[in-house]
Amino acid sequence: MERNQIIISPEKIREQYVYMDKVRALLGERMQKVHYAYVETFGCQQNEADSERIMGMLENMGYTPTQDAALSDIIIVNTCAVREHAELRALSITGQFKHLKEKKKSLIIGVCGCMVSQEHRKEDIKNKYPYINFLFGTSMNWKLPEILYNSMIKQKRQYHLDCGDIGNIAEDLPIRRESGFKAWVSVMYGCNNFCTYCVVPYVRGRERSRDPERILDEIRELAKDGYREITLLGQNVNSYGKDLEIDYDFADLLEDICKIDGDFIVRFxxxxxxxxxxxxxxxxxxxxxxxxxxxxxxxxxxxxxxxEMNRHYDRETYLSLVGYMRERMPDIAITTDIIVGFPGETEEDFEQTLDMLETVGYDNIYSFIYSKRRGTKASLMEDQIPEEIKKERFARMIEKQSAISSGKNSVYLGSVQKVLVEGRSKTDPDKLTGRNEKNRLVHFVGDDSLIGKFANVRITEAETFSLSGELEK
Ligand code: SF4
Structure with missing residues (x-):
């Protein structure tokens, strides 16, 4: 597939701006003074980034963002398909919005994201949620203005789901970032790996990289606007560049980003x-x-x-990568994802995973109980593991990692950490909370003027999953 077939043309993007004008004009004709928009987001950071684009377009069309669904004139539910639990929650929330629509007939509800890109879920929503105005798949986000306009004019349900396997890249759409100091920047979309448990390649299409100049321009703007943390996103971020027509990879992109002036850190x-x-x-x-x-x-x-997972590496290659990281950056923080209870996982297999926790010495892990995803190879594998065994292994894994994380955190005692202050702590509103370079949560007493800035904090307490300290004057 040629790149010019993947990148949505500037003409098509301009058409969407015409639709944004049309929706704004329609809203202007309606009597109500302020039109509120609410976006409910499930799943990963890519979905959060997509929701920021969705809200950007809605705002451009004349809507005012709100955190209160009950106030809204339009609600978009951006769904996730990675685990069944996330799908069930999205369906349950979508079900609850029915009551809002009964009270306010003019309320528009759209559902998008990975869940609706699956044929069976699309049919479910079509048949069981008749009050939903439109559905659109992950590669159709850029068409929201047209979909919304048609829904308003034609009073007919709209379905824009099929992007084929290829997917696309849409540039130059409005964005409304949630934070004024932390930004997501998608550098590529999709995945070619087909891990046997994962639904992502089916719902997000094949890997496609944005042009480096577009990414660098976006980051230059963010740096100029004073953003302090930029997280580069991709389902498989370090295969960035493989589909570009130039010899340029993810390391080259990082190198160029680091040349941009500004006091910011980069994550990926x-x-x-x-x-x-x-x-x-x-x-x-x-x-x-x-x-x-x-x-x-x-x-x-x-x-x-x-x-069996089709991961294309083994313990030895993984450990040699970790070894090289530590050789080049002795204090690097390493975190991981673990799936517990993949089909056929024996006690011995599981113990090998527990062994890796110690061998690598992870700073933290994100562990998940295996969830059967329709359409994936693993869902058809025999020897699915009973729930009680999965849960018991999961608990053992958390216990083991908690001890390791505690030990890792205690190393920070007495040190001064540079922390990007994110806001008030949810558990202790008397304290501010932020993250150090290693992504550790750090709590300390300070005033709100520090939010969005870097602060130096001397660590006085180390808990399992967070640190506490005192602001250095
Ligand atoms: S690399 Fe594997 S787990 Fe990650 S998105 Fe691709 S298929 Fe899914």
Whole structure:
């Protein structure tokens, strides 16, 4: 597929701006003074980034963002399909919005994201949720103005789901960032890996990279606007560039980002061990702007299970990558994702995963109980693991990692950490909370003027999953 077939043309994007004008004109004709928009987001950071584009377009069409669904004139539910639990929650919330529509007949409700890109869920929503005005898939986000306009004019349900396997890239759409100091920047979309448990390649299409100049322009703007943390996103972020027509990879992109002036740090996610090159690690090691934190999903410590998962690496190659990271950056924080209870996982396989927790010495792990996803190879595998066994293994894993994380946190005692202050702590509103370069949560007493800035905090307490300290004057 040629790149010009993947990139939505400037003419098509301009058409969407014409639709934005048309929706704004329609809203102007309606009597109500303010039209509120609410976006409910499930799932990963890519979905959060997509929701910021969706809200950007809605705002451009004349809507005012609100956090209160009950106030809204339009609600968009941006769904996730990675685990069944996320789908059920999205369906349940969508069901609750029915009551709002009964009270306010003019309320418009749209559902988008990975869940609706699955045929069976599309049919479910079409048939069981007749009050939903429109559905659109992940590659159709850019068409929201047209979809919304048609829904308003034709008073007919709209379905814009099929992007084929390829997917697309849409530039130059409005965006409304949630934060004034932390930004998501999608550098690529989709995935080619087809891990046997994962639905992402089916709902987000094949890997496609944005042009580096477009990404660098976006980051120059963010730096100029004073953003302090930029997180580069991609389902398989370090395979960035493979589809470009120039010789340019993810390490080259990081190198160029680090040349941009500004007091900001760069993070990236999610990496695949098979695409995490030594060149990338060397680039991280010599670039002070890149946070020394690497999220490297392991998924399982058993070579047999890794093969069944179609992950294309084994324990040895994974450990040699970790070894090289530590050689180049001795204090790097390494985190991972683990799936517990993949079909066929024996007690011995699971113990090999537990063993990897200690061997690698992860700073933190994100562990998930395996969830059967329709359409994936693993969902058809025999020997699915009973729920009680999955839960029991999950609990053992958390217990083991908690001890490791505690030990890792205690190393910070007495040190001074540079923290990007994010806001008030949810558990203790007397304290501010932020994250250090290694992505550790740090709580301390301070005033609101520090929010969005870097602060130096001397660590006085280390808990399992967070640190506390005192502001250094
Ligand atoms: S790399 Fe594997 S787990 Fe990650 S998005 Fe692609 S298929 Fe899913």
């Amino acid at each position: 996610m999610t990496s695949h061990p098979k695409d995490a090159s030594r060149k990338l690690i060397d680039t991280m090691a010599r670039s002070p702007k890149i946070a020394k934190a690497f999220h490297l999903p392991l998924q399982s410590g058993s070579d047999r299970i890794l093969k």
